[in-house]
Amino acid sequence: MPSLDNALGIHELALRLRSQRMEVLSSNLANADTPNYKARDIDFQAQLQQAAGRSTDGTALQRTHSGHLPSSDSSGAQTMYRNPMQPAIDGNTVDSHVEKGKFMENALQYQATLQFIDGRIQTLRKAIRGD
């Protein structure tokens, strides 16, 4: 029987990754005028697959001593530098229009994930009430 822990399925992980991606994209927009700043992004699909594998397989290394380093950073998703289409002469690779588009796209996908979670919660509620 599936436990209540993973009642929300992959959407919980997706929501966390979406909020992390929002953080990265907002940093890009904030540094749109900073010399030598390089724009970054998260490869959402790869990170989600990695996070999902970590949570279901349980294959992550156990840390039995406080001096052990974590095998992979479980809290933060890996960020990668964006390939600039039109780098500025001051070394900045932020294209603010592209970033704004990605930010809005990410916000919409965040809302979609929220709605999926809402649906799951309503399903559960209906099952509990039985009406």
Add this chain to the structure above:
Amino acid sequence: MSMFKVFDVAGSALSAQSVRLNVTASNMANANSVSSSEGETYRARQPVFAAMLDQATSTTQQQSVGVQIKGVVESQAPLQQQYSPDHPMANEDGYIFLPNVNMVEEMANMISASRSYQSNVEVINTAKQLMMRTLSMGQ
């Protein structure tokens, strides 16, 4: 919860851009402040932006990077010298010194700063909406 950092990051950008707007305003206000010697004359100022990288975070890879103002530098472009012996500020040779403020450059700078400010306000608004929806999840 990582979404609170969005407010910090966008807020740092707002303050940096408003400093930039302030500096532009002072440049434009002093565009005609003449003086009688080269040392006393107002010089155009520009803020220097830098990414806030060295914060005390233990994570190996920092995800959110704010902006800070490293300092304000004065332009070293040559001052304009004008021969007008009737001017009350003219020196003994009859010259006055005008600031090296380029009005066209300042106007472009001002528009760029206000656009960046707007896009960061938008970021904050979107983050706030998403957080409000997250708070009302399952209701």
